[in-house]
Amino acid sequence: MSIEVKNITKFYKDQKALNNVSFSLNKGEIVGFLGPNGAGKSTMMKIITGFIPASEGDVLVNDCKVNTNKLAAQKHIGYLPEHNPLYLEMYVKEYLLFNASIYKIAKDEVEKIINKVGLMPEAHKKIKQLSKGYRQRVGLAAALLHNPDVLILDEPTTGLDPNQLIDIRNLIKEIGKNKTVLFSTHIMQEVDAICDRVIIINKGKIIADENLIELKKNQEQVIEVEFDFKIEKQFINTIPHLKFADNVHDTSWLLTFNTSKDMRPSVFDFAHDNGLKTLKLNTKNKNLESLFHELIPK
Structure with a gap:
């Protein structure tokens, strides 16, 4: 296993930021780490990278214990923090050469990384002249310089325009x-x-760990509906076969049914019987968004 997180708990004074968190990641996996603001994502990533210590538990990166052999573990890790720390007055190539010197990496490796992340057109510019997308590329290049086995990316797409995304x-x-x-x-x-x-x-606890392919195969049905008036959840819950109802916005609902039968006629009948108009009525496959809303309702 590339990363093994075992029973990690983290306290900030009396606040428990992480509560007995465990999971493992294998080579070749790209794993999304999701949660609302303040859920513990950044704290967990900082513990994996050795930036902060855990209060309890162990993290192993390529069998190196982070809490007892931090430098050995960090050799296997490339890390792009949420707030990408860059020396804005330095030129792109100058900055990467500076990082390469710290790792004792040959200069020709810098050229390879610049090409790999698509920085060649900007390599001779100062970092402060770059767009957010290119600054993220610089951060990724720095994280990849020493050819790590593990890459930790904390909110790498925040603030990017659609093309940069x-x-x-x-x-x-x-x-x-x-x-x-x-x-x-x-x-x-x-x-x-x-x-x-x-x-x-x-809230500092793992509440789901799902393979996305298996999630998409799930036979549960999700219907997105918008009524013309706001309605209480207790009335929505009277619709047959309803497993979960999430009021995503004002008069809009995401309804999860535990049947593959098309439930749109039942939702339409419900609206008619309650004097409501349906402004939108779409069926969707069970997906990540519906799972997230089911597990973390507003």
Whole structure:
């Protein structure tokens, strides 16, 4: 296993940020790490990278214990933090050469990484002149310089425009073919597009660990409906075969049914019987978004 997290608990004074968290990741997996703000994602990533210590438990990276052999473990890790720390006055190539000197890496490896992440057109610019997307590429290049087996990416697509999102997404997918990637985000569409598996954390505890292919095969039915007036959940719950109802916004609901039968006629009849109009009525496959809303209701 590339990463093994065993019973990790983390306290900040009296606050328990992580509560007995365990999971493992294998080589070649791209795993999405999902959760609301404050769920413990960044804390867990900082513990894996050795940036902060755990209060209890162990993390192993390629069989190296992070808490007792931090430097050996860090040699296997490339890390892009949420707030990508860069020396803005340095030139791109200058900055990467500086990082390479710390790792004692040959200069020609810098050229290879610049090409790999698509930085060649910007290599002779100062970092402060770059767009957010290219700054993220610089951070990724720095994380990849020493050819780590494990890549930890904390919110790498935040603030990117649609074109930059596609570029960074494709780059991560390419990198993940022969590395282990743990990818933290709050954008579920990014996990759907990039990842093989998703781990969902809430209030410091793992509440789901799902293979995305298996999740998409799930026979449960999800219906998205919008009424013309707001309605209480207790009335929604009277619809037959309803497993879960999430009020996603005002008069809009995401309804999960434990049957493969088309339940749209039943939802339409429910609206008619209660004097409501249906402004939108769509059926969807059971997906990551519905799972997230089911596990972490608003």
